[in-house]
Amino acid sequence: MPEKITRSIQFKSQASGNTETAEMHITAFSVPEQKTRAIKALLKFWLIAAVCVLIPIAHFLLVPGFFIGGIIVASRRWKTDAEGEDARGCCPACHNQITISLEKDAELPQWHDCPECSDPLQLQAVTSSDSGQADKNTG
Numbered sequence: 571m572p573e574k575i576t577r578s579i580q581f582k583s584q585a586s587g588n589t590e591t592a593e594m595h596i597t598a599f600s601v602p603e604q605k606t607r608a609i610k611a612l613l614k615f616w617l618i619a620a621v622c623v624l625i626p627i628a629h630f631l632l633v634p635g636f637f638i639g640g641i642i643v644a645s646r647r648w649k650t651d652a653e654g655e656d657a658r659g660c661c662p663a664c665h666n667q668i669t670i671s672l673e674k675d676a677e678l679p680q681w682h683d684c685p686e687c688s689d690p691l692q693l694q695a696v697t698s699s700d701s702g703q704a705d706k707n708t709g
């Protein structure tokens with residue numbers, strides 16, 4: 571089973587430089603789960619490619635497209651150990667509670683616009699000066 575992890579992060583307003591603490595929800599995968607997900611993606615794409623053989627003319631593009639696309643998506647999933655779900659917290663610009671969809675991206679920093687006030691926000695890891703519980707990956 572993929573593991574749901576909540577990480578504490580910060581929203582930083584690009585305009586004012588203010589920060590607010592926030593929560594980032596990610597799904598973490600173990601190595602066997604990464605491989606299973608990659609193989610499932612590959613088979614799904616290749617199944618679609620096989621079905622596209624039946625479509626006249628378009629199959630010249632669709633079949634190689636899904637065949638190669640399957641390899642690309644599978645190799646990406648093979649390397650992906652975590653997917654971002656969403657980030658929740660208070661916007662440092664408009665002070666509304668906001669939820670930002672991370673579109674499967676778990677890397678930090680990320681840049682998104684606030685859904686309420688459209689202020690550009692940077693999602694960043696909590697720096698050690700703000701909280702003693704920042705987990706640093708140096709090494």
Ligand SMILES: [Zn+2]
Pocket residue numbers: 661662663664665666684685686687688689
């Ligand atoms: Zn806002």
